[in-house]
Amino acid sequence: MKAIQVAEFGGPEVLKLQEIPTPQPAAGQVLVRIHAAGVNPYDTYMRAGTYAVKPQLPYTPGSDAAGTIEAVGSGVTKVKKGDRVYTAKTISGAYAEYVLALESQVHLLPAKISFTQGAGVWVPYGTAYHALYHSAQAHARETVLIHGASGGVGTAAIQIGRAMGLTVFGTAGSQKGLDLVTREGAHHAFDHSKPGYTDQILQATGGKGVDIILEMLANVNLANDLKLLAINGRVVIIGNRGEITINPRDLMARRSSARGFTLWAITPEEEADIHAGLIAGMENGTLRPVVGKELPLAEAARAHKEILEPGAHGKIVLVS
Ligand code: NAP
Numbered sequence: 001m002k003a004i005q006v007a008e009f010g011g012p013e014v015l016k017l018q019e020i021p022t023p024q025p026a027a028g029q030v031l032v033r034i035h036a037a038g039v040n041p042y043d044t045y046m047r048a049g050t051y052a053v054k055p056q057l058p059y060t061p062g063s064d065a066a067g068t069i070e071a072v073g074s075g076v077t078k079v080k081k082g083d084r085v086y087t088a089k090t091i092s093g094a095y096a097e098y099v100l101a102l103e104s105q106v107h108l109l110p111a112k113i114s115f116t117q118g119a120g121v122w123v124p125y126g127t128a129y130h131a132l133y134h135s136a137q138a139h140a141r142e143t144v145l146i147h148g149a150s151g152g153v154g155t156a157a158i159q160i161g162r163a164m165g166l167t168v169f170g171t172a173g174s175q176k177g178l179d180l181v182t183r184e185g186a187h188h189a190f191d192h193s194k195p196g197y198t199d200q201i202l203q204a205t206g207g208k209g210v211d212i213i214l215e216m217l218a219n220v221n222l223a224n225d226l227k228l229l230a231i232n233g234r235v236v237i238i239g240n241r242g243e244i245t246i247n248p249r250d251l252m253a254r255r256s257s258a259r260g261f262t263l264w265a266i267t268p269e270e271e272a273d274i275h276a277g278l279i280a281g282m283e284n285g286t287l288r289p290v291v292g293k294e295l296p297l298a299e300a301a302r303a304h305k306e307i308l309e310p311g312a313h314g315k316i317v318l319v320s
Pocket of ligand 1: 040041042123124127147148149150151152153154171172173174177192216217220221237238239240261262263264307308309310311312313314315
């Protein structure tokens with residue numbers, strides 16, 4: 001099969017398309033014929049060798065894919081050959097024509113969700129769901145600011161936030177991104193590249209502040225976020241690429257908090273909640289992954305460059 005392989009940590013150019021043996025499923029494992037693989041920012045940190053999780057070399061990147069079950073190992077009962085599935089982590093890596101996964105790592109993909117959309121489910125939607133339900137414990141009466149709403153996690157958070165009944169504010173840094181944020185259901189959209197946009201956010205809350213902030217770039221925004229919170233507000237730190245100085249007094253005055261998580265460390269119960277919620281949402285049409293760009297598997301290096309550039313527009317997926 002064709003697969004992207006990384007033999008040394010480095011820039012996007014270390015992503016090489018190779019011909020490697022197609023794996024065979026052992027007991028409790030499944031083989032999925034992949035039609036699309038999702039590209040996530042963490043794939044780039046892992047490839048660079050700067051991520052907390054360092055895979056053994058050589059490895060094939062990617063945790064998110066969608067396709068059909070090609071073969072199942074002994075003892076597998078959850079899925080059968082031909083079933084449409086999405087993956088949430090894999091054994092052998094999603095940037096490939098086939099992937100080996102544990103039975104527990106594949107989930108049935110609702111009929112109305114395409115394979116390219118299915119490649120954008122696990123990390124973006126799992127993160128947005130965990131942030132709103134488990135971390136922020138959001139209530140329908142509350143306001144959420146999705147600080148970075150035009151990308152994978154952000155568009156997922158808009159849809160989930162609206163389904164929960166929240167008042168949703170979203171930010172983007174381009175007109176295309178702002179249009180997407182509005183189209184996906186945000187009540188108000190703000191441009192995070194424009195000076196003074198945080199004043200506009202505060203004004204839109206009548207000066208009260210927002211109850212919840214989902215933060216995609218904490219090293220840039222956290223200090224300002226703390227000033228945008230309402231009493232008992234919470235910032236959920238999802239993305240961060242460096243250090244920042246904050247004034248703890250901003251938390252004290254509002255009895256507010258900042259918390260963070262990584263999707264790798266959630267409990268099995270939380271993961272079960274997430275898949276049940278996401279599958280129900282995809283079935284009833286409230287969750288509709290947005291695919292902004294499809295690239296061939298061979299162009300993984302281009303995808304790794306583009307995902308870190310400004311002007312996000314939903315998901316970048318690799319098709320094979
Ligand atoms: P993505 O699709 O590349 O989107 C990035 C988002 O960040 C876009 O909406 C982008 O907006 C926005 N952004 C850029 N500059 C910003 C600024 N100054 N202020 C606020 N937002 C800004 O990435 P993603 O998949 O949504 O992931 C977002 C972040 O969360 C990444 O850092 C990722 O590594 C992290 N993440 C963490 C977890 C976890 O477990 N904690 C899980 C998933 C993702 P424009 O391009 O429109 O400017």
